[in-house]
């Protein structure tokens with residue numbers, strides 16, 4: 001069994017990046033709460049972020065906790081629920097991206113800026129215009145230097161609440177509260193909802209153009225994944241990495257509990273579903289990142305080993321990831 005990487009706090013949703021020759025991990029900081037469990041994830045009531053770093057993804061780990069780098073109280077527009085964050089580096093600055101509910105209870109995505117990968121980070125006073133839902137994952141293309149944000153999460157993450165045909169000045173449909181709760185498109189002939197992608201502007205604090213669907217195709221039909229295909233449809237936990245000239249978009253299937261991936265030739269898609277990365281783990285959620293370190297590839301993810309299965313009290317783990325000769329990820333079968 002892979003040992004937890006961090007044991008003195010509950011941590012989840014690890015976004016790992018190599019900055020200055022070290023692995024920095026930007027996870028959610030889970031905590032006990034008295035909010036009742038529900039399908040909306042209200043019990044995931046996190047209120048700050050820590051940053052961690054390590055020089056080895058193999059035991060014995062040497063993880064450093066750099067302490068609290070941002071609190072919900074430091075974010076002028078946010079009310080609660082600091083969910084899965086990510087980070088990026090560009091032109092000498094580090095950017096921490098994070099979802100939180102705004103004062104109206106709607107999830108938006110914020111950015112906080114710092115001079116060091118270990119923080120601290122100062123939050124912009126407003127969420128990123130045109131952002132909504134949860135789970136931002138930022139990808140800076142190692143070849144072009146272009147930056148993109150991928151985001152979205154169903155049910156508690158509210159992605160299904162933004163389906164209208166009309167849009168505001170930022171290209172975002174109005175929030176439709178009638179889709180709140182465990183709802184999503186379903187039925188014969190219906191297409192799944194897709195994650196969103198937006199190119200980031202050169203200041204890394206705005207979308208250069210409105211977010212668009214990142215379409216995921218079924219390999220056997222070449223058509224978009226069907227809404228009822230819960231073993232393969234996008235639910236949450238976007239991540240992008242590039243290996244060779246191929247782009248790999250990976251994600252969680254939510255209520256079927258897989259980590260899966262799709263391959264494409266452009267960061268904007270389309271992507272074709274390519275298979276599973278990780279089977280269900282202990283706990284409801286599964287969420288990850290994939291990073292190359294010293295010419296080997298690593299899957300950071302979480303499960304609920306330390307809390308013995310309490311869904312909102314999770315712990316980060318890391319496993320080596322292998323590819324076959326055709327560039328397909330070899331699925332990790334079990335612990």
Ligand code: FUB
Pocket residue numbers: 012013028044083084134135153236237285286287
């Ligand atoms: O940590 C809160 C939520 O749980 C994340 O935003 C989801 O991806 C799931 O891991």
